[in-house]
Amino acid sequence: MSWRKKDTIGLNKITMSLADKLVSSFLAFELDTNILSPVHKIRTEAIKEFEKLGFPNKKLEAWKYTSLKNVLKEDYTIFSKKKNVLEFKNIKNYFLDNTETYKLVFVDGFFDPFLSQTNHDGADICILSAALTKPVYSKVISKYFDTSINKKDSLSLLNTAFSKEGVYIHIPENKILEKPIEVIHFATGNEAALMLQPRNLIVLDKNSQAEIIETHQSLTSNPIFTNSVTEIFVAEDAHLDYYKIQNDTLTSSLIDNTYISQEKKSIAKVHTFSFGGKLTRNNLNYFQKGSYIDSIMKGITIIDENQLVDHHTLVDHAKPNCESHQDYKGIYSGKSTGVFNGKIVVDKIAQKTNAFQKNNNILLTDKSTINSKPQLEIFADDVKCSHGCTIGQLDQDALFYLRARGIPKKEAKALLTFAFANNVLESVNIPSVKSKIKKIIANKLGVDLGFDL
Amino acid sequence: MLSIDNLHVSIEGKPILNGINLDVKAGEIHAIMGPNGSGKSTLSSVIAGNEDYEVTKGDIVFKNENIIELSAEERAHKGIFMSFQYPIEIPGVSVTNFIKTAINANLKARNESEMPANIMLKKIREKAELLGIDSKFLSRSLNEGFSGGEKKRNEIFQMAMLEPSLSILDETDSGLDIDALKVVANGVNKLKNKDNAVIVITHYQRLLDYIIPDFVHVLHEGKIVKSGDKSLAHELEEKGYDWIK
Numbered sequence: 001m002s003w004r005k006k007d008t009i010g011l012n013k014i015t016m017s018l019a020d021k022l023v024s025s026f027l028a029f030e031l032d033t034n035i036l037s038p039v040h041k042i043r044t045e046a047i048k049e050f051e052k053l054g055f056p057n058k059k060l061e062a063w064k065y066t067s068l069k070n071v072l073k074e075d076y077t078i079f080s081k082k083k084n085v086l087e088f089k090n091i092k093n094y095f096l097d098n099t100e101t102y103k104l105v106f107v108d109g110f111f112d113p114f115l116s117q118t119n120h121d122g123a124d125i126c127i128l129s130a131a132l133t134k135p136v137y138s139k140v141i142s143k144y145f146d147t148s149i150n151k152k153d154s155l156s157l158l159n160t161a162f163s164k165e166g167v168y169i170h171i172p173e174n175k176i177l178e179k180p181i182e183v184i185h186f187a188t189g190n191e192a193a194l195m196l197q198p199r200n201l202i203v204l205d206k207n208s209q210a211e212i213i214e215t216h217q218s219l220t221s222n223p224i225f226t227n228s229v230t231e232i233f234v235a236e237d238a239h240l241d242y243y244k245i246q247n248d249t250l251t252s253s254l255i256d257n258t259y260i261s262q263e264k265k266s267i268a269k270v271h272t273f274s275f276g277g278k279l280t281r282n283n284l285n286y287f288q289k290g291s292y293i294d295s296i297m298k299g300i301t302i303i304d305e306n307q308l309v310d311h312h313t314l315v316d317h318a319k320p321n322c323e324s325h326q327d328y329k330g331i332y333s334g335k336s337t338g339v340f341n342g343k344i345v346v347d348k349i350a351q352k353t354n355a356f357q358k359n360n361n362i363l364l365t366d367k368s369t370i371n372s373k374p375q376l377e378i379f380a381d382d383v384k385c386s387h388g389c390t391i392g393q394l395d396q397d398a399l400f401y402l403r404a405r406g407i408p409k410k411e412a413k414a415l416l417t418f419a420f421a422n423n424v425l426e427s428v429n430i431p432s433v434k435s436k437i438k439k440i441i442a443n444k445l446g447v448d449l450g451f452d453l
Numbered sequence: 454m455l456s457i458d459n460l461h462v463s464i465e466g467k468p469i470l471n472g473i474n475l476d477v478k479a480g481e482i483h484a485i486m487g488p489n490g491s492g493k494s495t496l497s498s499v500i501a502g503n504e505d506y507e508v509t510k511g512d513i514v515f516k517n518e519n520i521i522e523l524s525a526e527e528r529a530h531k532g533i534f535m536s537f538q539y540p541i542e543i544p545g546v547s548v549t550n551f552i553k554t555a556i557n558a559n560l561k562a563r564n565e566s567e568m569p570a571n572i573m574l575k576k577i578r579e580k581a582e583l584l585g586i587d588s589k590f591l592s593r594s595l596n597e598g599f600s601g602g603e604k605k606r607n608e609i610f611q612m613a614m615l616e617p618s619l620s621i622l623d624e625t626d627s628g629l630d631i632d633a634l635k636v637v638a639n640g641v642n643k644l645k646n647k648d649n650a651v652i653v654i655t656h657y658q659r660l661l662d663y664i665i666p667d668f669v670h671v672l673h674e675g676k677i678v679k680s681g682d683k684s685l686a687h688e689l690e691e692k693g694y695d696w697i698k
Contacts, residue, residue, distance in 0.1 A: 401541040404501050405555040406529035415554060419545030
């Protein structure tokens with residue numbers, strides 16, 4: 001590691017110190033985990049690569065607008081020593097109302113069996129630590145685990161190196177899951193600063209269906225840094241409906257790396273609702289590996305103060321006759337910053353591709369910023385690709401119109417905000433998710449929910 | 454009900470209204486006519502509380518209270534309604550939900566409880582019928598893709614729902630064919646009673662064949678230069694605006 005000591009810029013040194021700490025913790029981690037596990041080699045390779053690359057910095061094009069400097073400066077505990085006990089009644093507000101779900105709950109990085117309901121009846125809804133060690137899962141693990149991630153992405157590599165716990169979901173052929181799966185990662189503040197690295201593997205076999213809701217929730221003001229990796233495989237004719245609810249505290253940061261591989265005629269839909277957190281980076285990557293695939297990405301971002309939300313999407317259209325639809329809405333106030341970077345690659349054999357991308361933004365204050373960039377790399381000639389980006393303010397004439405009918409300014413602004421975000425909300429299929437999102441938005445805008453759209 | 458005294462209004466430093474005096478009592482219909490650019494729409498916007506305009510002098514007293522400092526929503530709560538010349542399109546908000554939100558916001562401001570859903574629906578149905586509005590229309594996004602006639606009809610529908618004391622109809626006749634004009638005028642007449650008042654702002658006399666004014670005022674260069682009864686409107690129709698300048 002001596003070459004790194006040559007770095008003379010103070011901030012780099014601080015950044016490196018967390019990287020160094022991680023690298024040096026790895027050995028202890030491996031000894032402590034199962035060194036005989038088939039993924040031992042994968043982890044070891046990953047830490048070597050991470051050691052070479054380090055954390056991303058602003059010199060990298062993909063990290064031009066998002067600096068991790070302030071997130072990395074904390075002295076994070078890499079593995080929490082003790083398990084905190086949470087009582088359901090104290091955290092039940094974080095779950096969906098009036099909806100029966102399979103629950104997978106993690107507390108400070110540990111699986112909590114008392115708050116969770118795992119399932120093996122007709123589908124495996126359980127945890128990665130079991131899947132990585134029990135022989136019954138080894139076939140699925142060797143087929144899928146770590147096969148889709150970007151081996152040049154240092155954060156994904158870092159997560160792989162420390163991959164130990166997270167969600168393991170396997171829906172077999174023709175199974176339509178009747179209840180949604182709720183995944184919540186709690187942080188309780190039992191460490192002064194804690195880093196979490198959940199690793200999730202989700203496999204939907206042919207013609208199966210599942211709905212999944214993922215939340216990261218800190219219950220403390222201690223700094224929390226989550227670097228999550230989720231690999232999802234959606235087989236032929238399977239249908240995935242995934243919701244990410246990001247409404248964490250202002251001392252929590254999240255890097256979400258999601259990789260979705262789709263086979264022919266499958267549909268994979270991801271809604272990302274970003275309202276909370278200090279820094280949130282979503283790397284949402286879709287790989288289309290068959291024909292007649294539909295990939296759908298939708299997002300609503302509403303942030304203020306010094307929050308930053310960065311959506312980096314990638315759709316790799318590698319086969320003919322597929323579609324992708326992206327619709328991201330953002331509303332920024334305070335000194336908040338938004339980033340949208342939507343990359344669409346259309347391979348030369350991917351004829352008849354339809355790829356649509358929309359990113360609409362409202363800046364409510366002079367000091368808020370949005371950096372929006374479409375990135376289209378099209379090598380086929382018979383394709384339909386469109387992208388549109390708008391940046392504006394709330395329509396003052398519309399505001400006056402509503403106020404002239406007696407709707408107070410704050411409520412009028414909220415109504416216009418809901419209207420702006422409405423077509424994203426409309427595609428939410430689980431009513432209790434929709435009402436939860438509406439409630440969070442109303443809360444965020446400081447209004448009573450006096451209207452439904 | 455409404456008393457405007459020596460009202461001067463500017464926009465971005467440019468004077469538009471130069472000393473308007475107007476008295477409107479409950480039960481009356483007033484028409485304000487004038488050529489383009491005379492300040493008609495400015496007057497209605499200022500009464501409704503549009504903050505783009507700056508009142509440099511004078512008072513607007515409504516129900517014995519000076520409302521110059523009040524916001525648009527506070528004026529609406531007191532019973533002032535303006536039918537917009539160009540109603541705004543608001544995609545994503547249906548007509549029904551918009552009107553529900555507006556009614557409940559007004560009730561809340563008056564410390565009254567929300568209108569029960571069944572009563573609201575009944576009222577919506579009743580008023581829609583009065584204005585010949587199809588129920589399908591009510592679930593569409595507010596004014597989005599509406600024809601000129603549909604937009605104006607929707608404005609009068611909102612007036613019918615909100616039951617204001619003072620209604621200002623800003624160029625409600627523009628963009629309407631004669632049948633739509635009759636429907637709108639008929640709606641206004643049915644809503645009229647001894648306790649409310651209407652100000653009709655129009656360039657042309659034809660709406661005044663259907664909504665009969667008690668008083669007609671002619672606005673020119675930001676001042677009321679002539680007032681009279683309904684015969685003044687006919688005179689303007691024959692002679693044009695040149696003779697009063």
